[in-house]
Amino acid sequence: MDLNFTPEELAFRQEVREFVASSLPPDIQHKVLNGLILQSDDYIRWQKILHAKGWGGASWRKDFGGPGWSATQQYIFEEECAAAGAPRTIPFGLKMVAPVIMQYGSPAQQERFLPKILAAEEWWCQGYSEPGAGSDLASVKTRAVREGDHYVVNGQKTWTTQGQYADWIFCLVRTDTEAKSQRGISFILIDMKTPGITVRPIITMDGAHEVNEVWFEDVRVPVENLVGEENAGWTYAKFLLGHERTNIAGIGIAKREIARLKRIASLETKNRKPLIEDPMFASRIAQIEIDLTALEITNLRVLSAEAERRAPGPEASILKIKGTEIQQAITEALVQAVGTYALPLRREAMAAGYQGDAVGPFYATPLAANYLNMRKLSIYGGSNEIQKNIISQMILGL
Amino acid sequence: MDFTFTEEQQMLLDTTRRFVAKDYGFEARRQIKEKSADGFSREIWQGLADIGLLSLNVPEADGGLGGSAIDNMLAMNAVGEGLLLEPYLACAVLATKTLALLGNDAQRAEWLPALAAGEKIVVLAHDEPKTRFDRLAIDTRSWPVGNGYLLTGHKCVVTHAGSADMLLITARIGKADETGPLAVFCVPVDAPGLDKTTYNTVDGVRASDVRLNQVFVPATALLDGGADSEAKIAEVLDFGLAAVCAEAVGALDKLLAATVEYARNRKQFGQPIGKFQALQHRMADMVLHIEQARSMSYLAAVRCTDTDAATRARAMSAAKVVIGQACRFVGQQAVQLHGGMGVTDELDVSHYFKRLMAIELQFGSTDQHLEQYAAQLA
Ligand SMILES: Cc1cc2nc3c(=O)[nH]c(=O)nc-3n(C[C@H](O)[C@H](O)[C@H](O)COP(=O)(O)OP(=O)(O)OC[C@H]3O[C@@H](n4cnc5c(N)ncnc54)[C@H](O)[C@@H]3O)c2cc1C
Numbered sequence: 085m086d087l088n089f090t091p092e093e094l095a096f097r098q099e100v101r102e103f104v105a106s107s108l109p110p111d112i113q114h115k116v117l118n119g120l121i122l123q124s125d126d127y128i129r130w131q132k133i134l135h136a137k138g139w140g141g142a143s144w145r146k147d148f149g150g151p152g153w154s155a156t157q158q159y160i161f162e163e164e165c166a167a168a169g170a171p172r173t174i175p176f177g178l179k180m181v182a183p184v185i186m187q188y189g190s191p192a193q194q195e196r197f198l199p200k201i202l203a204a205e206e207w208w209c210q211g212y213s214e215p216g217a218g219s220d221l222a223s224v225k226t227r228a229v230r231e232g233d234h235y236v237v238n239g240q241k242t243w244t245t246q247g248q249y250a251d252w253i254f255c256l257v258r259t260d261t262e263a264k265s266q267r268g269i270s271f272i273l274i275d276m277k278t279p280g281i282t283v284r285p286i287i288t289m290d291g292a293h294e295v296n297e298v299w300f301e302d303v304r305v306p307v308e309n310l311v312g313e314e315n316a317g318w319t320y321a322k323f324l325l326g327h328e329r330t331n332i333a334g335i336g337i338a339k340r341e342i343a344r345l346k347r348i349a350s351l352e353t354k355n356r357k358p359l360i361e362d363p364m365f366a367s368r369i370a371q372i373e374i375d376l377t378a379l380e381i382t383n384l385r386v387l388s389a390e391a392e393r394r395a396p397g398p399e400a401s402i403l404k405i406k407g408t409e410i411q412q413a414i415t416e417a418l419v420q421a422v423g424t425y426a427l428p429l430r431r432e433a434m435a436a437g438y439q440g441d442a443v444g445p446f447y448a449t450p451l452a453a454n455y456l457n458m459r460k461l462s463i464y465g466g467s468n469e470i471q472k473n474i475i476s477q478m479i480l481g482l
Numbered sequence: 483m484d485f486t487f488t489e490e491q492q493m494l495l496d497t498t499r500r501f502v503a504k505d506y507g508f509e510a511r512r513q514i515k516e517k518s519a520d521g522f523s524r525e526i527w528q529g530l531a532d533i534g535l536l537s538l539n540v541p542e543a544d545g546g547l548g549g550s551a552i553d554n555m556l557a558m559n560a561v562g563e564g565l566l567l568e569p570y571l572a573c574a575v576l577a578t579k580t581l582a583l584l585g586n587d588a589q590r591a592e593w594l595p596a597l598a599a600g601e602k603i604v605v606l607a608h609d610e611p612k613t614r615f616d617r618l619a620i621d622t623r624s625w626p627v628g629n630g631y632l633l634t635g636h637k638c639v640v641t642h643a644g645s646a647d648m649l650l651i652t653a654r655i656g657k658a659d660e661t662g663p664l665a666v667f668c669v670p671v672d673a674p675g676l677d678k679t680t681y682n683t684v685d686g687v688r689a690s691d692v693r694l695n696q697v698f699v700p701a702t703a704l705l706d707g708g709a710d711s712e713a714k715i716a717e718v719l720d721f722g723l724a725a726v727c728a729e730a731v732g733a734l735d736k737l738l739a740a741t742v743e744y745a746r747n748r749k750q751f752g753q754p755i756g757k758f759q760a761l762q763h764r765m766a767d768m769v770l771h772i773e774q775a776r777s778m779s780y781l782a783a784v785r786c787t788d789t790d791a792a793t794r795a796r797a798m799s800a801a802k803v804v805i806g807q808a809c810r811f812v813g814q815q816a817v818q819l820h821g822g823m824g825v826t827d828e829l830d831v832s833h834y835f836k837r838l839m840a841i842e843l844q845f846g847s848t849d850q851h852l853e854q855y856a857a858q859l860a
Contacts, residue, residue, distance in 0.1 A: 218821050220750040243822045288825050289832035295822075355616060364853055416810075419839075420847060423614035424639045427840055429684040441679045443691055444611070444638065452684045456836070459817050460825050467821065469760055 087381070089160070096157055100164040107133050111436065113169040117344070119450035120436045124207070124249045127174050131204035134173075140202040141178055148186055148194070149202050155387045159331070166336025167343075176246070177201040177208035181254045184271065184320050188312040197252075197273070211241040211255035211274070211298060212321070218243075219470050221256070222265040222318065226300060228257035228272060230307070230314075235259075235272060237280075237303040243464070247283050247296035250276050260315050271317035273309040280304070290456035291431045325466065332400055332465075333383045333407035338376050341414045345369060348421050348447050359421060368420075372413050379406045398478035401471035408461035408468065415455040422448040429453060485780070487556065494549075495556040497533055502564030505529060508830045515567055520645040521688040522567040530568065531600030539578045544594040551721065555728040555783040562732025565833055567687055569603060569642040575725045576718060577604040580650050583714045584666055584707035593648075593668075606650045606666075606718070607637035607692055617719060617846065618712065620664060622653040622694065630700040631655075633667060636693050643690035644680035646671055650705070651694065652715060664712040666705040673697045685840040686833060717787065720798050723845040724782035727805045730841045731779045734772045734808060737816040737834045741765060744820055761819060768812045775808035796858055799851035806848030809838035 089097065112126045134140045142158050144150020153161065166172075173179070182201050185193050200206040217223045226239025237257060247253065253274050260268030274281070280303035286295045312320055346369065349360040359365050386399045419426040425444030432438060434450045443449075462468040476482045487495070505526060514523045530536055535557055540546020547553075554575065561570050574597070581593050581604070596602040613619045622635025633653055643649060649669045656662030669676065675697040680690040707714050742765060745756030755761055778801040785797035813835040817824035824831050842848060 213822070216749075218750060220752075223750075287827040289827050289836060291827070353612060354614075356612070364849055368849075419843075420849060423847065424609055424843060425611070427639050427683040427685075427689065427843060428681050430681050441681075443679055443681055452839075455839075456684070456825075456832075459814070462818055463821055463825065467818075469758075469818075472760065 087384075089156070093156060093160060097160045097164060100161050101168070103137060103139075104164055104168045104170060107137070108168055108170050109133075112171060115436050116169040116171055117340075118447065119344075119434070119454050121431070121434045122171055124246070127171050128204045128207075130171050131173060131178075135203050140204075141182065142173070143179060144182065144202070145186070148182075148198055155390050156384075159335075159383070159387055162331045163336035163339070166334075167340050169340070172337075174204075174207065174246070176210050176250075176254075177206065180210060180324050181208050181252075181273070184254070184311060184324050187323065188271075188320050190308075192308065193273070193311065206251040207246070207249045209244050209247040209250035209253045209276075209298075211244060211253040213243045214240060215242050219467055221321065222269065224256045224258060224269060226255065226257045227261070228259050228270060228305070230259070231304075233307050234304045235307060235310070237272075237274065237300045237305055239300050241298040241300075242295075243286070244283075244296045244298045245294060245464075247276075247298055248285065248293065252276060253298065254311075256317055256321055259317075263315065266318040268315050269317040269321070270314050271311045271320045272305055273311065274300075274303065274305050275309075278303050278305065288457065288460075290453040291429065292453070292457060294457075326400060333379055333403040334411055335376070335380050335383055335407070338379075338407070338410050338414060341411065341418075342369070342373055342376065344447075345372075345414055345417055345421065348418065351445070351447070352421050352423075365417075365421070368417055372410060372417065375406070375413075376410050379403070379410060382406070398474050401466075401474045401478075404465065405462075405468050405471050411461055412458050415451070415458045418451045419455045422451055426452045426455075487552070491553060491556055494538075494553055495560060498535060498557055498560035499563065501529060501533055502560050502566070506564045506566065508565075508833075511565060511567065515686055520642075521682070521686075522569065522642075522645070526566075527568050527603075528600050530570065530574075531598065535570070536574045536578075536600050537598035539575060539582065540594050540598045541582050544582065544590050544598075546594065546598050551724055551783045551786050554721070554725055555779060558725045558728035559732040559735075562729035562734075562837075563736050565733065565736075565830070565837060569605065569645065571722065571725055571729065572605040572642045573597065573603050573646075576606040576722050577650055579718045579721050580606050580666060580705070580715070583718060584705040584711065586706040588702070589668065589705060602647045603642065603645055604648045604650060605640060605642050605646045606652075607640040607643060608652045608715075608719070609638055609640070610636060611638050614847075614850075618664065618716070620652055620654055622651065623657060624653040624655050624665065624667060625657055626655075626701075627698070630698055631667065631704065633669065633694045633697045633699065636691070638691050639683065639689045640692050641683070641687055641689045643671070643678060643692055644688050649676075649692065651692075663709075664715055665707065666711070666715065667699050668703040668705065669694070669697060669699055673699065683840065685837040719845060720786040720794060723798055723802060724779070724786040726841050726844055727775075727779040727782045727801050730805050730809055730838060731772070731776050733834045733837055733841075734775060734812050737812055737831065737838075738765070738768050738772055740831055740834075741768065741816045741819050744823075748821075755819075764815055764819065768815055771808040771811050775805050778804040792858065796855060799846075799855040802846055802851040803848050803855065806842045806851070809842045810848075813838040 115122050139151055141150035142161050146152035185197055214224050228235040228237045255272055256269050258268050259270040280301040282299040284297045285293045350358045352359040354362045425448040428443050429452050537546035538549040542548035578597050610621055624631045624633045651667045651669050654662050655665050675695045677693045678690045683689045746754055748755050781797050782801035785794050788794040816831055817835050820831050823829055
């Protein structure tokens with residue numbers, strides 16, 4: 085057994101680190117490292133920089149324009165990007181719909197969509213959830229009725245992250261109402277500019293506009309936008325849900341945020357000494373860091389067990405639960421670190437370049453909003469309860 | 483041993499609850515929050531005065547109801563249930579108590595009837611950026627000049643200071659390098675040298691950072707706490723601590739009820755999610771937390787006026803620890819069990835969650851009180 089990366093992997097890490105250090109725009113880095121609000125353009129700019137280097141699709145195969153990296157290389161890449169303060173890659177195009185199109189899409193679809201995803205020319209969003217279909221995704225009701233060479237789509241999607249920026253949405257729709265729930269579902273790609281689509285904002289408790297409702301009223305979608313076979317969408321949906329595994333634990337992000345926590349805890353004081361020297365607070369940080377170490381090794385075990393690329397097993401659920409718990413614990417500790425100054429909730433002051441009144445230390449400004457926002461981690465992408473159901477069924481056979 | 487409430491106390495709770503239920507639905511609250519100049523409703527404030535709530539903590543000798551800490555606990559239960567935006571805690575509890583305990587005859591006569599009638603708003607400005615872990619480590623200084631005092635210092639996150647007619651500022655008497663006795667001064671909000679930055683806090687109310695730069699107040703502005711000032715201020719703060727414990731219990735009850743109701747109605751996989759045992763046990767854990775919290779809120783109310791310092795400190799810290807843990811567990815689980823709906827601004831759940839988050843940080847955090855309790859073990 086060897087817990088060390090190979091010399092090649094270390095050299096790769098060095099290469100990534102140097103590239104990110106020299107290419108990440110400082111203004112974007114400043115926002116990420118300080119928890120300030122990012123604009124859609126920040127994500128697009130960074131993606132274009134990566135694309136120019138040939139690293140746009142970290143998880144993509146070479147024949148589709150990716151770098152063809154191993155799972156470990158992808159892991160290292162994500163970790164280095166996160167540590168340096170790069171924004172997350174926008175997952176909906178790159179990591180969700182693209183793998184489905186690569187695996188099940190027609191050559192025409194691959195040619196039409198993949199290059200634009202890689203070049204950040206088209207923004208995607210995910211249309212899975214509906215008001216009545218959350219954890220029980222197979223109960224989606226949005227209807228798509230075939231009329232000649234179009235599907236006519238009616239229904240409502242919800243919780244659509246960044247749908248307000250999206251050019252395209254990939255949707256689960258019901259194409260057969262007679263079949264048992266999983267069977268009558270299809271996977272289609274819809275141009276957000278099609279008449280009949282309405283996007284309405286949902287404001288979350290931190291005051292952010294990140295999620296939306298999307299309404300479809302007699303939306304006409306060409307049949308060539310169906311991916312794979314009609315009524316076989318559930319297979320593709322499951323493939324997609326389980327696909328992105330190298331970064332599901334968010335190790336890189338957690339490491340970066342722990343570094344921030346330590347920085348803040350050394351600036352804050354308790355009884356006129358640095359907070360980080362307080363045994364109680366220090367042990368709180370230590371506990372989080374130790375949990376993260378355990379998760380990191382678990383994550384690496386999962387990666388190395390993956391000889392070849394296949395849809396991930398139930399281990400992904402372990403990574404998701406622990407990863408989100410750790411990230412949430414960090415946001416809690418950050419709030420505790422600044423005490424009363426976590427209470428002001430001032431979104432305007434979370435914009436880069438804010439010039440208004442200062443309240444409390446600069447680093448305290450986004451912490452409450454961040455804590456509130458991160459409650460979503462244990463809810464979306466298959467809630468942590470659902471992940472536990474998966475563990476008990478798939479790992480324990482219960 | 484007796485855990486029952488008197489008839490009067492039950493009436494107080496019922497009246498307050500009825501008032502809140504009638505005029506303080508969640509939509510009405512949202513309107514108030516978004517539309518009113520103060521971030522709360524002056525009309526509701528007047529209504530609270532009319533049902534006697536604002537004179538609850540005013541001594542009978544000053545024309546008030548002279549209520550006990552238990553009475554205040556019941557009022558705060560209802561405040562927590564209704565998620566009131568009005569400055570009940572800041573003005574009717576903390577400021578009123580400060581004036582009642584430390585004010586001289588003239589100061590009491592000037593302010594207490596006006597507070598009881600809802601005509602004036604006064605808030606206590608005590609917390610400072612560096613005092614988070616030691617509530618008596620106040621850096622604000624006051625020193626005598628001519629026929630008055632000059633005050634210099636920085637008070638942070640002072641709830642409702644932006645709507646107040648007057649601030650009660652705690653300060654140490656003496657120049658920067660001296661640590662004189664702690665005192666309280668009446669400072670008009672428009673005093674020259676007083677600077678306020680007002681903003682919204684996470685729980686939806688307004689607060690201010692208040693900076694005092696050589697603010698002059700006449701000698702009559704000093705609240706005459708005598709040699710006991712510091713002890714009296716500590717008593718005010720403990721009274722406030724007990725009050726937020728009771729407020730938390732009200733909010734916790736509401737969150738549990740909302741969650742159970744949601745679990746009964748929300749269907750996934752062809753059945754109400756409340757049928758999943760994993761969630762049933764989670765809600766059972768919420769009940770455990772809340773009942774422990776309720777017990778500790780009783781303890782806090784009974785002990786917050788205890789004259790034995792050690793007994794009181796231990797009880798207050800124990801209460802805040804249990805309440806803080808309940809706030810976090812129940813709040814987080816309520817959001818989690820509501821799924822996506824739980825994180826929306828639209829649902830009241832997230833607003834209760836945020837108030838509980840704030841309560842956890844007020845009057846000393848959970849960690850701080852755990853540490854204070856631990857320091858007294860021997
Ligand atoms: C911020 C945010 C962004 C999102 N972005 C997107 C997006 O871009 N696209 C998209 O399609 N969706 C998105 N979602 C939706 C997300 O996937 C759903 O919220 C999630 O699947 C949970 O569904 P629900 O909200 O309907 O909760 P419900 O399914 O109603 O669940 C409510 C509670 O019951 C629990 N529960 C449900 N079933 C079981 C069970 N069998 N056993 C035990 N417990 C159970 C859940 O864990 C949860 O705690 C987003 C959600 C959020 C909050």
